[in-house]
Amino acid sequence: MYKITLVKSLIGRKPNQVATAKALGLTKIGQTVVKEENDAIRGMIVTISHIVKVVQE
Numbered sequence: 001m002y003k004i005t006l007v008k009s010l011i012g013r014k015p016n017q018v019a020t021a022k023a024l025g026l027t028k029i030g031q032t033v034v035k036e037e038n039d040a041i042r043g044m045i046v047t048i049s050h051i052v053k054v055v056q057e
Contacts, residue, residue: 001057002041005032008051020047 006026010018024044025033034057035041045054 002035002037002045003032003055003057004035004045005053005055006030006051007053010051013051017048017051020044021051024048026052 004024004026006021006029009029010021010027013021021027024035024041025031037056045052
């Protein structure tokens with residue numbers, strides 16, 4: 001399981017990065033979601049790795 005936290009704002013980000021964050025359920029700074037480990041989620045994390053903090057549980 002991945003614990004994903006949004007640590008930087010989505011304002012001014014590229015549309016695909018904003019869409020990826022919203023698809024993960026991240027809309028506000030400091031918001032945390034828990035997601036399963038799979039290739040799709042890993043790819044989404046790579047796309048927005050510079051604005052999220054990820055902890056593997």
